[in-house]
Amino acid sequence: MKRVLLEMAMASVLAASAGVSMAQTAPMPATPTTKILAIGTFPPGTDMKLVQHILPTEVRETAQLYLDGKIDQWYSLEDRAGVAFILNITDAKQAHEMLEALPLGKAHLMTFSLLPIGPLNPLRQLLNPPSAR
Secondary structure (H helix, E strand, O other): OHHHHHHHHHHHHHHHHOOOOHHHOOOOOOOOOOEEEEEEEOOOOOOHHHHHHHHHHHHHHHHHHHHOOOEEEEEEOOOOOEEEEEEOOOOHHHHHHHHHOOHHHHOOOOEEEEEEEOOOHHHHHHHOOOOOO
8 A cells, every 4th residue: 555655656756747647647446466575674682692603604605695596685783683675576475485485584583575666667657758748
């Protein structure tokens, strides 16, 4: 629902800047999933000493996923311990299985929020020429 509201707001802004009212625009097609944003965090009460023990193996296996083309980009979270991956995967189930197979996932020490992402759909409004006035 949030995604739909965000896309409607973006379409409204883009349409207004192009001089088109929302009433004149056709419904936008669904946005295709092209990647998955995976946010990995540690549940409250996680034994961070155990995490530190597992971390070298976790990093090696994560680097292998990067080299295999499964992970496109990886980042640290600035506001807490955790990671953000942009995955070259379009299926959330497949992404979940891959991340759960990593050492921290197997040990139930890291949980992931998976967010399918794709092209900025409201840009489609800019492709339609303004109607004659």
